Amino acid sequence: MKKSVRIIALILALATVFALVGCGKQTGGEGETQDTTLAEGQTFAPIPADKIKIGVVHITSKDDTSGYTYAHQKGIEEMAAALGLKSEQIVIRDNVDDNDVEATKAALQDLVDAGCDVIFATSYNYMDAVEEYAEKYPDIIFSHCSGYKSNGKNFNNYFGRIYEARYLSGIAAGLKAKELGVPIVGFVGAKGSDNSEVTGGINAFALGVQSVYPECEVLVKITGEWYDPAAEGIAAKALIDAGAVVLSQHCDSDTVQTTAAQAGRFGVGYNSDMTPSAPNNHLTAPIWNWGVYYTQTVEAIIKGEWKCENYYEGYNVNLVGLSPLNEKAIAHGTKEAVEEAQKKIASGELFVFSGPLYDNQGNQILKEGEKLTDEQITGEINYYIKGVRVL
Amino acid sequence: MDTLFNFLYASIIASTPLLFGTVGEILSEKVGNMNLGVEGMMWLGAFAGFYAAYKTESFLISLLASFGLAAVGALIYAFLTVTLKANQNVTGLTLTTFGIGLSLVFGKAMITAAGGAPKTSDVFNAKVAAINIPVLSDIPYIGKIIFGLNPYVYIAVAIAIILYVYLMKTKTGLNLRAIGENPAAADASGINVNLMKYINIIIGGGICGIGGAYMSLVMVNGSWQDSGVVNGYGWIAVALVIFSSWNPAKAILGSLIFGMFSSLRYYVPSDIIVIPTAFYQMLPFVVTTIVLIVTSIKKNKENTQPAACGINYFREER
Numbered sequence: 163m164k165k166s167v168r169i170i171a172l173i174l175a176l177a178t179v180f181a182l183v184g185c186g187k188q189t190g191g192e193g194e195t196q197d198t199t200l201a202e203g204q205t206f207a208p209i210p211a212d213k214i215k216i217g218v219v220h221i222t223s224k225d226d227t228s229g230y231t232y233a234h235q236k237g238i239e240e241m242a243a244a245l246g247l248k249s250e251q252i253v254i255r256d257n258v259d260d261n262d263v264e265a266t267k268a269a270l271q272d273l274v275d276a277g278c279d280v281i282f283a284t285s286y287n288y289m290d291a292v293e294e295y296a297e298k299y300p301d302i303i304f305s306h307c308s309g310y311k312s313n314g315k316n317f318n319n320y321f322g323r324i325y326e327a328r329y330l331s332g333i334a335a336g337l338k339a340k341e342l343g344v345p346i347v348g349f350v351g352a353k354g355s356d357n358s359e360v361t362g363g364i365n366a367f368a369l370g371v372q373s374v375y376p377e378c379e380v381l382v383k384i385t386g387e388w389y390d391p392a393a394e395g396i397a398a399k400a401l402i403d404a405g406a407v408v409l410s411q412h413c414d415s416d417t418v419q420t421t422a423a424q425a426g427r428f429g430v431g432y433n434s435d436m437t438p439s440a441p442n443n444h445l446t447a448p449i450w451n452w453g454v455y456y457t458q459t460v461e462a463i464i465k466g467e468w469k470c471e472n473y474y475e476g477y478n479v480n481l482v483g484l485s486p487l488n489e490k491a492i493a494h495g496t497k498e499a500v501e502e503a504q505k506k507i508a509s510g511e512l513f514v515f516s517g518p519l520y521d522n523q524g525n526q527i528l529k530e531g532e533k534l535t536d537e538q539i540t541g542e543i544n545y546y547i548k549g550v551r552v553l
Numbered sequence: 554m555d556t557l558f559n560f561l562y563a564s565i566i567a568s569t570p571l572l573f574g575t576v577g578e579i580l581s582e583k584v585g586n587m588n589l590g591v592e593g594m595m596w597l598g599a600f601a602g603f604y605a606a607y608k609t610e611s612f613l614i615s616l617l618a619s620f621g622l623a624a625v626g627a628l629i630y631a632f633l634t635v636t637l638k639a640n641q642n643v644t645g646l647t648l649t650t651f652g653i654g655l656s657l658v659f660g661k662a663m664i665t666a667a668g669g670a671p672k673t674s675d676v677f678n679a680k681v682a683a684i685n686i687p688v689l690s691d692i693p694y695i696g697k698i699i700f701g702l703n704p705y706v707y708i709a710v711a712i713a714i715i716l717y718v719y720l721m722k723t724k725t726g727l728n729l730r731a732i733g734e735n736p737a738a739a740d741a742s743g744i745n746v747n748l749m750k751y752i753n754i755i756i757g758g759g760i761c762g763i764g765g766a767y768m769s770l771v772m773v774n775g776s777w778q779d780s781g782v783v784n785g786y787g788w789i790a791v792a793l794v795i796f797s798s799w800n801p802a803k804a805i806l807g808s809l810i811f812g813m814f815s816s817l818r819y820y821v822p823s824d825i826i827v828i829p830t831a832f833y834q835m836l837p838f839v840v841t842t843i844v845l846i847v848t849s850i851k852k853n854k855e856n857t858q859p860a861a862c863g864i865n866y867f868r869e870e871r
Binding site: 226423424439 | 555556559563566567661664665669670672678682768772773774775776778779780782784786815816819820822823824830831834
């Protein structure tokens with residue numbers, strides 16, 4: 163008897179442990195490949211601005227004060243303000259786990275039942291459920307962030323060139339490292355080289371660093387989780403131990419920034435302005451301005467001009483950007499250097515991933531004059547460029 | 554050499570919440586109550602300790618608050634399992650869910666009230682920063698890992714040693730172990746079984762709570778996170794109880810080893826030694842399984858789970 167109880171208890175305990183490990187939270191719509199085939203035009207009738215109803219599905223709470231959902235929610239609110247929509251015209255389902263298909267469908271059904279004309283689903287794994295609902299309800303527009311599926315009729319996807327902002331943040335980090343005279347910059351990434359978005363982001367950051375400080379090395383630690391504050395802290399500490407003087411990140415908490423600040427190092431955040439977390443040490447952060455997309459899209463729907471096209475923009479429309487440079491922390495000349503590069507990116511004069519480009523194994527990725535295509539950027543960056551070292 | 558000691562230092566930092574959780578749970582299991590609510594109690598402690606530190610800037614009040622709220626969680630558990638004889642596993646799991654939910658709800662309220670992510674002040678952060686003893690802390694290599702740690706680490710080790718002495722060397726400790734092995738016999742010999750269960754479950758829970766506070770105050774530098782910070786450490790502590798064979802002194806070593814598992818992958822030069830991340834994440838559980846197999850083969854009565862652990866004691870059914 164007691165033995166069996168013991169065994170059952172142990173199994174239960176271990177099962178729960180494994181279950182917890184298994185359901186590591188995936189906060190973040192992290193794109194894989196982007197389907198850029200354009201739509202066969204179907205048009206929707208105009209909807210009066212005071213009648214339109216907008217549905218949103220968020221992965222975490224709409225009341226978050228920083229991070230991924232916060233950025234989307236801010237965009238939705240900006241859109242509502244810009245178009246003069248009332249709060250009851252926006253229906254939100256938040257804390258919808260994107261690994262839980264049933265929960266996703268229930269949230270979508272709620273929004274359909276609430277009479278929404280357009281539904282924005284902001285996280286990657288909502289994709290298949292959204293696809294199914296788009297087929298089921300052809301009169302409703304479904305717009306999914308960071309995935310790659312679309313149906314050319316009422317279901318598109320949207321994402322942005324955040325790597326452009328990462329490149330600029332790399333300039334800020336590189337100049338700071340140069341000012342300190344230490345050619346080592348660190349980066350805490352959530353996912354390894356199998357994830358093109360994180361890996362491409364690290365590469366873009368490194369290119370930015372190298373553009374101002376060519377001999378500077380970028381050391382990378384991978385946590386394996388989008389959100390794991392304790393692990394992010396350990397990884398940041400390990401980078402500091404390895405000599406990094408500026409730490410950047412692609413993960414969801416501000417622990418990398420606070421750890422850097424405590425050790426007297428500097429940091430580049432992500433998703434939202436993390437200066438409040440490290441007032442004297444945070445340089446800047448690549449951020450999203452989702453309001454640009456939401457406003458444009460809803461406005462088009464109101465006018466009856468919406469077309470089912472996939473959306474992948476960047477600095478040219480200010481979908482991505484940098485949080486205000488922190489005067490207390492940045493190196494001299496950062497502002498000018500960032501502004502100059504920003505103009506070049508916006509005008510198309512500077513393309514981040516252009517040749518010659520080598521990976522850190524010595525293979526040539528791009529020859530002089532070549533550029534990565536959007537499909538390659540969103541789905542096929544599985545290598546680190548020269549000067550990046552994963553530790 | 555530097556890397557090795559940096560790694561050791563990081564491992565000690567990462568092992569401390571596990572040590573709190575483990576010795577707390579050992580205390581509970583030694584009186585025969587398997588409390589799977591460690592994770593929940595750590596969440597409660599993480600919130601209460603943070604909130605107190607945020608509001609009062611006092612280390613002592615923060616310590617007591619984290620202990621106190623987690624102890625309340627343990628009290629609920631004790632009432633349900635000891636007095637009402639509810640199933641221990643289910644009650645423990647419920648406590649986990651409850652603890653996580655409660656601290657997230659109040660954490661959210663705290664964020665809303667602060668109008669942004671709340672942070673502890675520099676005054677408080679200085680109190681929980683790594684101590685610096687002149688001369689001693691400056692000894693090359695070992696100075697930092699012995700005399701240059703934050704106060705929680707010393708508290709954790711002290712608690713583990715005190716509990717070891719209490720459990721193994723005192724009469725009360727003997728009584729307590731008797732309850733875990735055979736509550737009916739203990740009862741017959743005049744020990745107040747239920748009272749002892751209550752006291753030890755509650756103290757054990759409170760100790761788990763300090764581990765949670767350590768995570769929100771030290772591991773993430775005193776910044777309250779939207780989605781919490783404990784995220785599974787409580788479960789590792791439950792596994793560690795088995796690993797340390799219900800011995801608080803061994804728990805010090807055990808948690809250090811498990812702390813190494815969490816920091817190892819950041820210190821192994823992965824451009825030279827390529828091991829998938831999943832392997833490191835799996836390590837604690839594989840090692841626990843191996844220890845479990847080895848100890849059950851050895852059939853050493855001393856190093857196994859208390860015989861009555863997980864079984865509620867019905868006085869009337871003796």
